[in-house]
Amino acid sequence: MKKAMGEKTIFEKLDEELLEFHKYLKRKDLDEEDIGMIFEPLLGEKNRGIGRCFFILMSIFLIFHALIRTEIGWWYILAMSRMFLIKIKPFYDWSYLKNEECMIPKWWEKGVEKNYTPNCNFCENLKNVEVLDQLDGGELEEFYMEVQKPVVFQYEFPTVDHVWSSFFQDDNFLSSFPCSIETNVMENEGNIGKILRKISIFPNFFVHFQNCEYDSMKYFRGVVPTPKFVPDNISPVQYNWLMWSRNYTFPRFKKIELSNSENFKLVGQIEGRATYRLLPPGKCEKICEEVEVTLGKGQVFIFTNFWRLEYSVSGSEEEIEDVGVILEAHSIL
Template identity: 30%
Template sequence: MRANLITINDEFISFQQFCQKSKLSQREIALIMEPLATALYQNKLKQRVVYLLVFVFLATLIYYISTTEVVSWHLSAIGRVALIKLLPIWNWQHLKYERCFVRDKVDFQIFLDCELCEINNYIDTEYDIKPTELDDHYIKLHKAVIVKNAITNWKIPDDFDTEWIPCKLSSNFLTGPADMGRILEKLSQFKNSYFVHFQNCDRQSVKFFRMFAPKPPVLPTRLSPNQYSWLLLSLDYNVSNYKKIELIEPIALIGQLAGYNYFQLKPRSNCEDYCQIIEVVLEEGEMLIVSDLYDLSYRPFPEGENVAIILEMHN
């Protein structure tokens, strides 16, 4: 191939020398060479089109392969491991609570109808309520409510996949990112007093939690399956300050599976001057429904073991 290119180049040089000896002008030479130049340009254009089509095909193929459950799970696992390895070089942990890398001056938590919560200073308790009534009287009005006998089929999760890496992990016995194996190992060592809570953002862990905390039948069908879930664990942890839960979706279900937890609902953004902070104790077997009108915080009951699961979902 290289020999053919050298031969073609020598012939072009010889032709150019012939044209110069024949005293042809540059315009005349350009007219003679025009058919060849046009053919070369068209051939180069065809090559670029072929390269573009091949690139689009490969990009589409890679995209569809990456969206398959098995591949996407492995890619996310590799990404999490890479981020952990990157910590000694760049401490990115402060970004894990941000919804985007670029900050905007716009407040995304502005509520125009603060009247919805200005007279709410307590939380109703419902024992037997229909999904339509729950939707119309509470969820659509951003009013928190406790529902009894709604999570009778929920149970405490067990047999965790030790390779899962939860999001938004907070505890008194761990620092930095950790997988479930390290969390369970450390948890077994703190038998006197501890707390830990984390969000399940991995697709597999979310599916796993759906087996232990399925969507309650009392909810309206328009609500999606849970997109994220949380586990709150504590034992004899006596503190006075509340721990904030960084929710993402607009609807949150808190189910108390064992013991008690104190929950605090603080009106968000511009409604905090109109509406009151609400505090409530959630007992075993109760479910609390909260909208994104409120920031959610909790404080463990200071005695015994306390277990709660939070499901996040959207309309």
């Protein structure tokens, strides 16, 4: 403590001496320019310190900029970012932000969302889902999408063997990380390659996950393209999901957290069977009933973000593999 006080006294004395020296120079009628030249050595040290800090910051910025311009550097930054997000998830659950377009809450819209009342007339008389062989895009939009009415089509999807071989031959797809996953065989999250290899060694399992990385989503929609009967005003698929189970039976329905920003939802059954349940908006629960539909291989289920989605699979000896996909896109109705 005495030493600290002593150092403070020395600096105070030095400060006083500099002030006295400055006053002395003023009494000698020296102008500010001459006084500045006398104090130049002291100011030079300060300026050199600022210059060194600026040089270090610019060097860090240029190195970072060079890294993101290279494939390996960009991959390394993404990998470190993912690891950081995974590490902080036990302390801060950021997963709900994955579908948000803006990280800053729109406080001026909260009152509008809170007071929003859906049109329950759309669902109050809906008892079941129509199953059609064919329908053109105009009819699909006018008679189903615009009135929030779900519908089922027949469609020939790629075979499950083609889907798996395509997934496992693309390293970029396998190294991508899903932003939402639920499964019974893994506790810690990993990339898609790790997930698929891990669950495939189990005799019975289920998994569903959502892609939200751009390259992964783009590759997925190349493997499982949007059906041709979809209207032209539907944008390219923004988010896609994979649902896979083998010899797995669970009595309860599992919830799928679909994006509210994409109002076109397409569920396709590539292999096996699964039962899907549509739940009406919360404010329509006392007016509208839940709607269930069971999809077989080669069937497509289309609905809008008016509905919430749950699904259930039941494994059997005849159908031990159930594979489904969900494609989410935006439609300008």
